Amino acid sequence: MAEALSSKRVFTRGLLAFGLGLGLKWGHAQPPPAGPPGSASQPNERGVSEWLARMHDASRGRSYVGIFVISANNGVMSSARIWHGSEGDVQVERVEALTGAPRSVFRRNEQVVTFLPESHVVRTERRESLGIFTSLVKSSDSPIPDFYTARRLGSDRVAGFEADVVQLAPRDNLRWGYRIWSEKKSGLVVKLQTLDGEGNVLEQSAFSELALDVPVRTDSITRMMTATEGWRVERAEVLKTTADAEGWQLRSVPAGFKPVSCYKRPVLGAPVPEGTMQWIFSDGLAAVSLFVEANDSRRHGQEALFASGATHTLTRRVQEWWLTVVGEVPPRTLRAFAHGLERRK
Template sequence: MHLPIPSAFRIPGRLIAAWCCLAPLGPAAAETPQPAAPVTTAQARVPERSVSEWLLRMHEASKLRSYIGTFVVLSSNGGMSSARIWHACEGNQQIERVESLTGAPRSTFRRNEEVVTFLPETRVVRTEKRESLGFFPSLLKSADSSIPEFYGARRLGHDRVAGFETDVVQLAPKDSLRYGYRIWSEKKSGLVVKLQTIDVDGTVLEQAAFSELALDAPVRMDKLNQMMGATNGWRVERSEAVKTTPEAQGWQMRVPVAGFRPISCYKPPFAGTQAPDGALQWIFSDGLAAVSLFVEQYDKQRHVQEGQYASGATQTLTRRIQDWWLTAVGEVPPQTLKAFALGLERRK
């Protein structure tokens, strides 16, 4: 679960205002939630929510609430970033502004699938259309998934995050192909306010949370739309990946990876010109975790070393496949990317 974060503000791996309550990551950093209050007779009649019920509640909350907040991501490898976010929604329309607080200055606006990024240092605006795979604090990447087959859920207790009372829920994987998650969701609405990605040993690989949050804030959609379109005086660079199919590009998954379904496949607009012919991005998801396979023609000058490395919760694998070069990226265990690499096959 890639900790879902606004697309324009993904750090390598899955963002820090000086948030001293974050302890160093690792088994000791997995705070122990307060035990749930004693259950009354009336409460005992209410069944525990299933994994699907928890996730649906959290997902809907992210679509229905307007808010302003500062969120922070801390990775186990020491990576830290933070951003300020303004989110507004009216019916099925959603728009958000994300202002980076660390690293190079940038302001990113996302309106449904349209993304506009302002880079003030170069006075460049980049526009693109991008399908959402679920961004923080939204968790679901695919409505058509078999999440209950591969994850179980249980409530651990309660806690306070950014001044809000929360339920703490553990999502545990049922196999070794995916990570587990610990989620703090605001009690009244279900909005996710904190999330940890956890490996099989219980180590916290990455943590994202609101350090400050104002729910139902007066965020005006018309004002955000106006800011999003204010490109006069900026150099506008437009990029729109071309949808395709792996079959049309000559690829197939000979051996599927359990639980992961193909979501979409894109051919970059530059493919076939200066870039290697057939370059593509093939995206898979199990409903929570996502994996991207980037395939291009092998170039001995650029593609020097095969290997696998981690950055927080994100794993990256590079491998040569005949005359092609694969780069697999995902917030999944190393063996999952290896399974994708072994299953990918060039069609005759």
């Protein structure tokens, strides 16, 4: 479980610049028309949905190569070189870790392939979660404007590019705030900070080097991600399900959060495939995952709360089950999810 959570976090944070920094697939919307030359008032008139749509459109429509650095308030830092390209409906990415254990992650739409040179293993999987938030943003009842406000703070330079600095502030204490640097011409996110309720920076992600509109061939990245001869290939199987079908329900859901998907991950080699259930919720920006598995006293310790940058992890025993709640949200939000979960059968 710990390894799976770590891999998911590394990949998601590595894609921060690709869609508001959370790897999200935002619904498309046209930004308001530009003001007259020299006008500084137009960007201030954008609402939270317009800013996010502009950032997402830029992340999908531009090819770029850069070095991306992530740092947390606990002193942990990591970096990666990123290639991003698009051709029609095909989006490709290549992420090469520059710190920690060697790792290469390739993505072609929902197909993800991870090369681990030290163990000579290749892991392949489909990650529908790259697009789980589309319906929330496109629907008329999208909760984002109800729980966040947007305000342009001014301008700054990041990796040599002029950027608008936008503050996304939460309207309650159930979610973090964000400060985003959006490249002026395209809207591409070039830097992002996650802020706590007092405005302190919990985590920062930014390009230290960036080249826009460079040729990144989708066929070249596709060839690289399929070159697995001589490697041990492990295929991660995930089964789509519902919490109700698995016998779980929430007495109440924290305000603004909606269930967006649910999966079951079979345990390899187990006589009965009672694997881990992952139930994902989102308010359109923040995401929370509930992982439920059979309790095992040999693997599971005491109930606890862990923090790493903006991400908190809470573990709790629920009858004969073990619950792990993970999200880039305040601890009170995780507790609300954890204590609301109950077994139906």
